[in-house]
Amino acid sequence: MSAPTLTREPGARRRGVTQRRNLGSHTFLVLLVLYFALPLWWLIVASTKNINGLFTGTGGPLWFDSEFDLVANVRQLFSQNGGIYWRWLGNSFLYAIVGGVGATVLSVLAGYGFAKYRFRGRNLYFAVLLGSVMVPLTALVIPTFVLLSDMGLTNTIWAVILPSLLSPFGVYLMRVYAQDAVPDELLDAARVDGAGDFKTFVSVALPLLRPAIVTVLLLSTVATWNNYFLPLAVLSDTKLLPVTVGLGQWQAQSTSGAAGSQLWNLVITGALISIIPLVVSFLSLQKYWQGGLSLGSLK
Amino acid sequence: MKLKTHGGHPNRVMTAALWLGLGAITLSACSGGSDAADGTADPAAGGSDGTCTNTVVNPDAEQVTVWAWYPAFEGVVDLFNNSHDDIQICWSNAGQGNDEYTKFSTTIEAKSGAPDVIMLETEVLPSFIIRDALADLTPYGAADVESSYAPGVWADHSSGDGVYAIPVDGGPMGMLYRADVFEAAGIMTPPTTWDEFAAAAQQLRDSGSTALMTDFPTNGRAFNQALFAQAGSEPYVFGDTDSTEVAIDLNDDGTKKVLNYWYDLIDKGLVGTDDAFTTDYNTKLVDGTYAVYLAAAWGPGYLSGLAGADDTAVWRAAPMPQWDAASPVQVNWGGSAFAVTSQAKNPEAAATVAKEVFGTEEAWKIGIEEGALYPLWKPIAESEYFTALEYPFFGGQKINEDVFLDAAAGYEGFTFSPFQNFAYDQLTEELFAAVQGEKSPEQAADDLQGQVVDYATSQGFTVK
Numbered sequence: 001m002s003a004p005t006l007t008r009e010p011g012a013r014r015r016g017v018t019q020r021r022n023l024g025s026h027t028f029l030v031l032l033v034l035y036f037a038l039p040l041w042w043l044i045v046a047s048t049k050n051i052n053g054l055f056t057g058t059g060g061p062l063w064f065d066s067e068f069d070l071v072a073n074v075r076q077l078f079s080q081n082g083g084i085y086w087r088w089l090g091n092s093f094l095y096a097i098v099g100g101v102g103a104t105v106l107s108v109l110a111g112y113g114f115a116k117y118r119f120r121g122r123n124l125y126f127a128v129l130l131g132s133v134m135v136p137l138t139a140l141v142i143p144t145f146v147l148l149s150d151m152g153l154t155n156t157i158w159a160v161i162l163p164s165l166l167s168p169f170g171v172y173l174m175r176v177y178a179q180d181a182v183p184d185e186l187l188d189a190a191r192v193d194g195a196g197d198f199k200t201f202v203s204v205a206l207p208l209l210r211p212a213i214v215t216v217l218l219l220s221t222v223a224t225w226n227n228y229f230l231p232l233a234v235l236s237d238t239k240l241l242p243v244t245v246g247l248g249q250w251q252a253q254s255t256s257g258a259a260g261s262q263l264w265n266l267v268i269t270g271a272l273i274s275i276i277p278l279v280v281s282f283l284s285l286q287k288y289w290q291g292g293l294s295l296g297s298l299k
Numbered sequence: 300m301k302l303k304t305h306g307g308h309p310n311r312v313m314t315a316a317l318w319l320g321l322g323a324i325t326l327s328a329c330s331g332g333s334d335a336a337d338g339t340a341d342p343a344a345g346g347s348d349g350t351c352t353n354t355v356v357n358p359d360a361e362q363v364t365v366w367a368w369y370p371a372f373e374g375v376v377d378l379f380n381n382s383h384d385d386i387q388i389c390w391s392n393a394g395q396g397n398d399e400y401t402k403f404s405t406t407i408e409a410k411s412g413a414p415d416v417i418m419l420e421t422e423v424l425p426s427f428i429i430r431d432a433l434a435d436l437t438p439y440g441a442a443d444v445e446s447s448y449a450p451g452v453w454a455d456h457s458s459g460d461g462v463y464a465i466p467v468d469g470g471p472m473g474m475l476y477r478a479d480v481f482e483a484a485g486i487m488t489p490p491t492t493w494d495e496f497a498a499a500a501q502q503l504r505d506s507g508s509t510a511l512m513t514d515f516p517t518n519g520r521a522f523n524q525a526l527f528a529q530a531g532s533e534p535y536v537f538g539d540t541d542s543t544e545v546a547i548d549l550n551d552d553g554t555k556k557v558l559n560y561w562y563d564l565i566d567k568g569l570v571g572t573d574d575a576f577t578t579d580y581n582t583k584l585v586d587g588t589y590a591v592y593l594a595a596a597w598g599p600g601y602l603s604g605l606a607g608a609d610d611t612a613v614w615r616a617a618p619m620p621q622w623d624a625a626s627p628v629q630v631n632w633g634g635s636a637f638a639v640t641s642q643a644k645n646p647e648a649a650a651t652v653a654k655e656v657f658g659t660e661e662a663w664k665i666g667i668e669e670g671a672l673y674p675l676w677k678p679i680a681e682s683e684y685f686t687a688l689e690y691p692f693f694g695g696q697k698i699n700e701d702v703f704l705d706a707a708a709g710y711e712g713f714t715f716s717p718f719q720n721f722a723y724d725q726l727t728e729e730l731f732a733a734v735q736g737e738k739s740p741e742q743a744a745d746d747l748q749g750q751v752v753d754y755a756t757s758q759g760f761t762v763k
Contacts, residue, residue, distance in 0.1 A: 054578070055581045055582045056585050141405070142409070253395055
């Protein structure tokens with residue numbers, strides 16, 4: 001062993017350890033990536049197959065078949081039941097956007113009110129709200145159905161939109177954020193300058209709340225987009241279904257259907273297309289999404 | 300810096316939201332356009348009631364709402380509406396099987412929102428009858444159509460003195476097999492008894508074939524139950540007099556005999572245990588892994604839907620193997636019926652729909668050719684058209700005449716329990732435990748019996 005090596009040894013060892021650690025964590029991460037990406041890869045590959053290819057194809061489940069039928073599948077989505085798939089997709093957009101925006105508006109108003117106004121019973125109401133965060137939407141479906149049915153709203157778009165407008169978690173998030181992001185001093189200053197409550201809210205508070213608003217908007221939109229059980233219970237008209245329930249119906253039809261009614265290829269291609277809007281919105285809004293995720297742990 | 304970043308958000312977010320919104324508008328516009336352009340593909344565009352999937356021909360007539368999931372139902376509904384001036388069907392597909400039952404249950408709880416007429420699988424009828432969700436059709440002329448159905452079938456849709464649904468399609472069972480795989484193994488005639496079946500399975504293995512004889516799915520539910528019934532199992536006595544009393548016998552000798560038979564074949568590796576209706580199962584059905592598909596009469600339709608037309612496989616149909624060839628027992632797997640709900644606005648009109656919608660030859664030709672349904676309506680089942688129907692998928696074999704008509708004629712009925720879903724879930728669990736080697740087949744049947752009896756008692760039934 002020569003002197004130079006000796007003098008360098010501490011650094012070298014550290015680098016070696018770091019590299020080894022890197023190798024370990026990298027392997028782990030690569031495995032995780034494979035684990036998470038594999039279903040997506042399967043979906044992409046499977047959506048290029050026709051029904052025969054799906055079950056008897058030469059490529060196996062994780063590689064392409066000799067025939068490439070993605071275009072044919074998409075075309076069939078346009079023709080099957082008069083192209084109802086696109087109607088479902090449109091319904092999903094409608095429910096997700098109206099439900100998401102509405103839930104956000106209500107959450108901002110309620111959260112700001114909780115954070116900045118003192119009124120009798122505030123803590124009690126907030127405790128009730130926190131409690132309702134714990135109740136899953138699924139458990140509320142039957143009471144919701146009874147309410148809607150009394151109002152004659154079942155089997156209409158309102159049966160999906162109205163319940164989606166309520167987001168206790170969004171209110172909670174907005175309150176926590178508003179409490180710290182909007183300093184009381186700033187509101188006092190606005191009042192001294194002669195601004196009313198509404199003016200203060202719109203021009204002083206809202207700009208400060210923007211990151212939280214984006215987060216709540218994304219969360220509630222995605223929640224409505226993915227909702228399955230509520231529309232399943234309250235809608236029976238095929239033309240009002242969102243894409244989740246519509247594809248579920250096609251799948252059920254395929255498991256017991258006869259020759260002409262097996263739509264495995266459409267279920268898979270339809271599923272692929274239905275995740276594209278979510279993937280796009282996740283990727284393009286990634287920055288805000290990540291910021292939002294850390295919100296809860298902010299304080 | 301931080302403020303600046305925040306300042307950047309709203310514009311881009313607004314843009315994104317706008318973009319999404321535009322997308323939604325464009326898409327709905329697209330589908331709206333195709334509706335208008337293609338009125339025949341989506342007849343609702345021309346219908347008077349926006350919630351019907353079909354066209355209502357005569358808008359002044361009494362409308363009866365129907366939930367049904369047959370995809371081939373569209374033509375059947377049109378036939379009915381075109382031939383009835385006084386009653387019109389307004390059809391919607393509210394989902395299949397459990398999806399629809401969940402929805403129906405919700406409407407029962409809410410006491411509103413149910414359709415007038417609902418398609419139900421025969422096996423769930425008792426579950427809804429005890430909830431008073433279905434109307435007794437006796438006052439509405441159910442007896443008029445009784446002679447069009449076999450006695451065993453009619454019994455499946457009755458409870459006590461009441462008739463609660465009009466039968467539509469059934470699932471008499473037969474054996475579909477790969478003649479080419481059998482032949483390669485030197486099996487020249489299909490097995491007619493279960494002993495021959497086991498011997499053929501062994502012969503298949505000894506010939507060096509990689510194929511398994513068949514699959515014994517632990518989640519077969521009605522399929523497994525049918526196999527037990529063939530060996531004499533009658534697990535439930537229910538509905539004859541007092542609807543709070545039920546007799547349960549899930550661990551009788553017949554059940555245990557069948558279980559031991561299959562677990563022996565599984566032990567020897569001659570039979571697969573894939574879950575039914577999974578992608579693996581579908582693949583193995585069509586790629587030759589299973590030489591035999593023990594199927595109901597709707598099975599050929601399912602199979603040919605998976606396999607398409609390009610296969611070199613040679614499929615043939617034969618009767619179900621029997622325990623005793625001298626006294627064959629025929630069993631049934633699946634089937635559906637139309638019931639009138641107790642929320643029906645006009646039960647008489649609803650009963651007319653239930654009785655007549657599948658009461659013509661034209662309707663049944665659609666059901667048979669497009670839906671691959673097996674008709675329980677005797678005028679069509681016994682017609683020359685149906686008996687002589689040749690199936691290209693089976694090389695032109697007349698499978699109805701050869702197999703399914705006899706199977707249907709010999710079927711004597713089966714009593715389901717009012718908690719059939721629970722019983723099936725437990726059955727699946729116990730069969731799986733036995734396949735995993737956690738318990739013996741006998742133990743599995745005994746445990747099943749105990750669980751179902753406990754459940755029935757906890758639900759307020761008197762178990763005899």
